[in-house]
Amino acid sequence: MTPGGGSGPMKDCEYSQISTHSSSSPMESPHKKKKSVPKRKWEVFPGRNKFFCNGRIMMARQTGVFYLTLVLILVTSGLFFAFDCPYLSEKITPAIPAIGGILFFFVMGTLLRTSFSDPGVLPRATPDEAADLERQIGNTEDIANGCSSGGYRPPPRTKEVIINGQTVKLKYCFTCKIFRPPRASHCSLCDNCVERFDHHCPWVGNCVGKRNYRFFYMFILSLSFLTVFIFAFVITHVILRSQQTGFLNALKDSPASVLEAVVCFFSVWSIVGLSGFHTYLISSNQTTNEDIKGSWSNKRGKENYNPYSYGNIFTNCCAALCGPLSPSLIDRRGFIQPDTPQLAGPSNGITMYGATQSQSNMAAATPLLQSEPSITSEELPLPGKTSLSGPCATLTLGQPTPPSSMPNLTSDSGLTDIIPLKEEHEGHQFLTPEEAPSPPGLLPSGSPIAHSRTMHVLSLASQDSLHEDSVRGLVKLSSV
Structure with a gap:
């Protein structure tokens, strides 16, 4: 394209295409939070427990007596297998160490x-469940007793349910904020509500409840057999040696047997007695907590007959030892759900949540939403028109909107006042007639400005025509 008239140099004004994907405004880029490593639930467990192996092992906090139990079992059994079993397997039968090993591992x-x-x-x-439950309890207490004074802690709250014809009270736990289910109780040492709570056993370093009671019973029962087994064959070993070399020489030849016999003698009574007591509890389907409190009676004629008993010893034992094992309710190895990151809103108060693709494309395709400020009637006073209706609307490429009206501009003085506009405001990025695109079809056929999609070449024929075209372009932008 050649310059018109040859009177002025050719000036190229290049307009870059606006990319709707690469460019993003501060409104469209939400604030991104740093991803935090999710924690396991056992790491923030509220009870007084200790966890090992990434939450796979759960114990009470006081485990000193548990280690004593381990030492007693390991030392006594180790001495028996080291000093007594070789002699007994030779003199009596090799089945003795085999049976002892099976009992030990069990x-x-x-x-x-x-x-x-x-x-x-x-x-x-x-917190939401506790607040809702407190609200329900508060409404019930207000209805029953009137308005309660602030700061007053009501007496222990209870609910009544009927189980096999017996009325059972469910107590409210102020620590766990729940109504405990039947047979559950709160352990003061572990600070947890345990389902079918039996007792807290320091010898095993844990509470005994619904999920580990059968293993506790099998432990004390097998330990009773192991203790009796070791004690009996230690005495047999000493007797056989005393027949050969005398009693004192037998004690000198096997001093470990004396230590084993002493430990087994003092422990067998408590262990066997504990096994018998829990055998009675299993046969009647009771817990240690219920038996100590005297909650139920085994006689059907009485009012406090045990509603959990099946009425048959065999059925009660099968229910306690062979029933299905319920899963853990605390899911201690599960992950804590992280907080949902909040999107930061723009500074101008416009919320960008849920913005559609068409809206973002529209914002990116609008030139006046980019870094260049818009031109308003207050910034460019035009002669012959006192004021314009408002700020200039956005101009979309390829979709021109014809102006509603074309004001008459005849004053030459006003044209000369607008010409140095770009020079006065070089520090500001205002759109000038040379930089603004002219919509096709709205200029006269003889206009020196030709429209192109990516390139516009401005031909400067004369100073008067440039003034006229400049004012016309500004008026079009203001009217649109």
Whole structure:
């Protein structure tokens, strides 16, 4: 394209295409939070427990007596296998160390299963659940007793349910913020509500409840057999040696047998007695907590007959030892759900949540929403027109909007006042007639400005025509 008239140099004004994907305004880029590593639930567990192996092992905080139990079992059994079993297998039968080994491994397996498992801890109420329950309780108490004074803690709250014809009271736990289910109780040492709570056993380092009671019973029962077994064959070993070399010489030849006999003698009574007591509880389907409190009676004629008993010893034992094992309710190895990152709103108060693709494309395709400020009637006073209706609207490329009216501009003085506009405001990025695109079809056919999609070449024929075209372009932008 050649310059018109040859009177002025050719000036190229290049307009870059606006990319709707690469460019993004501060309004469209939400604030991104740093991703935090999710924590396991056992790391923030509210109870007084200790966890090992990434939450797989759960124990009480006081485990000193548990280690004493381990030492006693390991030392006594180790001495028996080291000093007594070789002589007994030679003199009597090799089956003695085999039976002793089976009992030992069974005792250790049930002990560790009891100590390292979840006894049946009930999860605490969430803040929303606790608030809702407190609201319900408060409304009920207000209706029953009138308005309660602030700061007054009401007496222990209870609910009544009927189980097999017996009325059972459900107590409210002020620590866990829940109504405990039947047979559940709050352990003061572990600070947890345990389902079918039996007792807290320091010898195993854990509570004994619904999920580990069967393993606890098998532990004390097998330990009773192991203790009796070791004690009996230690005495047999001493007797056989005393027949050959005398009693004192037999004690000198096997001093470990004396230590084993003393430990087994003082422990067998408590262990066997504990096994018999829990055998009675299983046959009647009771817990240690219920038996100590005297909650139920085994006689059907009485009013406080045990509603949990099946009426048959065999059925009660099968229900306690062979029933399905319920899953853990606390999910201690599960992940805590991280907080949902909040999108930062723009500074001008416009919310960008849920913006559609068409809206973002429209914002990116609008030239006046970019870094160049818009031209308003207040910034460019035009002669012959006192004021314009408002700020100039956005101009979209390829979709021109014809102006509603064309004001008459005849004053030459006003044209000369607008010419130095770009020079006066070089520090500001205002659109000038040379930079603004002219919509096709709105200029006269003889206009020196030709429209192109990516390139516009301005031909400067004369100073008067440039003034006229400049004012016309400004008026078009203002009218649109």
